[in-house]
Amino acid sequence: MTGQSSYVLTSMDRIMNWARANSLWPLAFGTSCCAIEMMMSSMASRHDLSRFGAEVVRPTPRQADLLILAGTIVKRMAKPLRVLYEQMPEPRYVIATGACTISGGPFTYNSYTTVRGADEIIPVDVFVPGCPPRPEALIYGIMTLQKMIKTGEAYGQPYQRRRPITAALPPGMTQAQLQKEIAEFLEAHATIDVDKAAHNNRWEKERY
Amino acid sequence: MSLEIRTLSEIMNPPQTADSPLSTQEYFVNMGPQHPATHGVLRLVLKMDGETIREVIPVLGYIHRSIEKMAEYLHGRQIVHLTDRMDYLSALANNWAVSRAVETAMGVQTNPRIETIRTLICELQRVQSHQLWWGVLGLDLGALTSFFYGFRDREEITDILEETTGARLTMNYIQPGGLMFDLHPNFVPRVKAFIKYFRPKLDEYETLLSENVILQERLRNVGVLSAEDAIGYGATGPVLRASGIPLDLRKQQPYGVYDQVEFSVPVGTVGDCWDRYWIRIEEMRQSLGIIEQLIDNIPDGKFMEMKPAAKLKLPAGSFYLQIETARGSLGVFLQGTGEDIPHRCHFRSPNFNNLWSVTKTAVGGKIADLVAIVSTLDLVIPDVDR
Amino acid sequence: MTDAELFAKLQEVDARVVQLPNCRPLAVEVPVGFLLAFMGKLKSRPDLRFIQLLDHLAMDWPEKNEFELVYQLYSIEHDLLLAVHTRISRESPYALTMSRLWPIAQYQEREVFDLFGILYEGHPDLRRLFLEDDWVGFPLRKDYKDYFMLEMPE
Structure with a gap:
């Protein structure tokens, strides 16, 4: 009986992670230039983020589970940002877009207010480099986060600091290649085979 | 002699007074x-x-982000890339403002090709900026469709600009002395195709949003800014013109090739949100007209007048140059001391000065009106704060 | 109107104005004591009518031990630009507010107070603008030191 229940639980974990990954609700949080590209990718019709289930942009953190940090964070914004993050329900994920949120970017030197790296304030899952990152790059970052969530890596563990992953578009990648990859990703990850997923689970194999 | 410096928390927590029980x-x-x-x-x-x-x-x-402090450590050509990130919706106009200030200080003359391309590309970006404003205005007032329409057409201009400048948003294209690159060969045919595509779309905008009764009710006679207040509060650009002052730097102090093209400056009468709305729609039409006049007449010549590695020595003296961006007049103040790094670099941001009229116009209204007022002021906050 | 004509007019207003060399637009310097009266005349004289204050900023000159205040004025009627400079001491950085003439001066002066620490007498609401109320120091002064700030490596 115990074996049965653990079998169900791990499958549930899989299904939950799959559901979470495919219904990310971002918070409309933009401080500067990257916010425009975020709007271009999330809501505008060309780069439709709803293909990834992540288009329901919420204005309040209490309904959101993905915080896309778009733009420079300065000292004065650090406190409100922390409050926003704390208000989001678990599990919550953070994508930091743009050079400013990664390292301070163009405002690293000789600036008395810019926070050099948003991960000094809140834990970040995925960094998306660019100044500002193209919508394709942001979509690539969201795809990376989805893969992380599905493998259980980004599962929100309270008080546990993870190292952020940098999701840069591979150099020399053309738009056609990227579109092909996105199409393959959508095809492969839009459905889940529960039995297969459960049997492929490493933890299960070790047990039996 | 001493002055009392207050804090925000003191204003928000005034001392309790014994009121009558009936007072609100x-x-x-x-x-x-x-x-x-x-x-x-x-x-x-x-x-x-x-x-x-x-x-x-x-x-x-x-x-x-303390851009003005950073500018005291950089020379003229490096300041340009910071201005992209100030008002990112008119990045090219910001580049132009700094370039103009540096060129004026150093006495550099640019050829007609450079000026024509600058004018052309800035007008293209003015249309782009107003498209975004139009889409977001609809979103603020509760109409989602305008957002999709505005962003769909904005993407067309973004593609054209990306082909020439190499970036979608922070272009860093206009440099002191010229341009970063020459025009892309596809630029002229694509701009022509875009104008052909966008003119009917602009009429569609009008039928979708302008003729909507709800929008009219939300905007008409809301946030009325009188001409006197608009001048006193330092408003420029469409906000000032909506209040009935026909002030446009492109007409008053022509720079670039604006003195060679014909266009009219739309001027409002009431100064309410509706005037600010239709002035921007009309400005899009005028900008398309300017582009049409220039697109076939780009003169030949070099696209850079200075050596890219040349040191920009600013002579001693103060220089203040203005540019009409999509939001108003952007002024750049440079104080040179004979070295390549300016002693002081200050930006007169149009958004910073436009913002304060809200303290006058929103009083007495409701919060929903405030949303309409802030939206029609078309603020870009990184430009306010710099 | 050329710069020379405008300067002649300004000398009619006040004979103590000095033209600053190599500036664009025309820049004049006025002693700080006469500044408010001078500005009032600039705004009200019918042949000048500088009714818009475009910009106000300060500059720090530590070697001269002075702050330089700059007012950029614009006359819509006559299409004139003018920069008015004045100098105040660095030890007692007091200036008179222009907010009675131009309401926008209130907020531009708050910015200058925030970044340079110049105190405007008669200002209705002198507070920090960009930085927190408990910020120490005035960052755009040349001698501002901040352990947080990184210097650009050579």
Whole structure:
């Protein structure tokens, strides 16, 4: 009986992670230039983020589970940002877009207010480099986060600091290649085979 | 001699007075810094009496990146890339403003090709900026469709600009002495195709949003800014023109090749949100007209007049040059001391000066009106804070 | 109107104005004591009518031990630009507010107070603008030191 229940639980974990990954609700949080590209990718019709289930942009953190940090964070914004993050329900994920949120970017030197790296304030899952990152790059970052969530890596563990992953578009990648990859990703990850997923689970194999 | 320096918390927590039990209590509402209708991280502290706004206290600094301090360590060509990130919706006009200030200080003359391309590309970006404003205005007032329409057409211009400048948003294209690159060969045919595509779309915008009764009710006679107040509060650009002052730097102090093209400056009569709305729609038409006049007449010549590695020595003296961006006049102040790094670099941001009229116009209205007012002021907060 | 004509007019207003060399637009310097009266005349004289204050900023000159205040004025009627400079001491950085003439001066002066620490007498609401109320120091002064700030490596 115990074996049965653990079998169900791990499958549930899989299904939950799959559901979470495919219904990310971002918070409309933009401080500067990257916010425009975020709007271009999330809501505008060309780069439709709803293909990834992540288009329901919420204005309040209490309904959101993905915080896309778009733009420079300065000292004065650090406190409100922390409050926003704390208000989001678990599990919550953070994508930091743009050079400013990664390292301070163009405002690293000789600036008395810019926070050099948003991960000094809140834990970040995925960094998306660019100044500002193209919508394709942001979509690539969201795809990376989805893969992380599905493998259980980004599962929100309270008080546990993870190292952020940098999701840069591979150099020399053309738009056609990227579109092909996105199409393959959508095809492969839009459905889940529960039995297969459960049997492929490493933890299960070790047990039996 | 001493002055009392107050703090925001002292204003928001006034000392308690013994009121009569019948008097209403005023309270404070924080709008922002994280609010979808303030276009970024603007924080407005509202003193409310019931549902009526009694006082608006804008609180800034949530994206103050100390650009002016950084500019004291950089030379003219390096300052340009910081200005992209100030008002990112008219990045090219910002580049031009700094380039013009540096060129004027150093006495550099640019050839007609450079000036024509600058004018052309800035007008293209003015259309792009107004498209975004139009889409977001609809979103703020509760109409999602305009957002899709505006962004769909904005993407067309973004593609054209990306082909020539190499970036979608922070272009860094106009440099002191010329341009970063020459025009892409596809630029002229694609711009022509875009004008052909966008003119009917602009009429579609009008049928979709302008003729909507709800929009008219939300905008007409809301946030009336008189001409006197507009001047006193330092408003420029469409905000000032909506109040009935026909002031456009492109006409008054022509720069670039604006003196060779024909266009009219739309001027409002009432100064309410509706005037600010249709002036921007009309400006898009005028900008398309300017582009049409110039696109076939780009003269030949070099695209850079200076050596890219040449040191930019600013002579001793102060220089203040203005450019009409999509939001108003952007002024760049440079104080040179004979070295390549300016002693002081200051930006007169159009958004910073346009913002303060909200303390006048929103008083007595409701919060929903405030959203319409802030939206039609078309603020870009990183430009306010710099 | 050329710069020379405008300067002649300004000398009619006040004979103590000095033209600053190599500036664009025309820049004049006025002693700080006469500044408010001078500005009032600039705004009200019918042949000048500088009714818009475009910009106000300060500059720090530590070697001269002075702050330089700059007012950029614009006359819509006559299409004139003018920069008015004045100098105040660095030890007692007091200036008179222009907010009675131009309401926008209130907010531009708050910015200058925030970044340079110049105190404007008669200002209705002198507070920090961009930085927090408990910020120490005035960052755009040349001698501002901040352990947080990184210097650009050579």
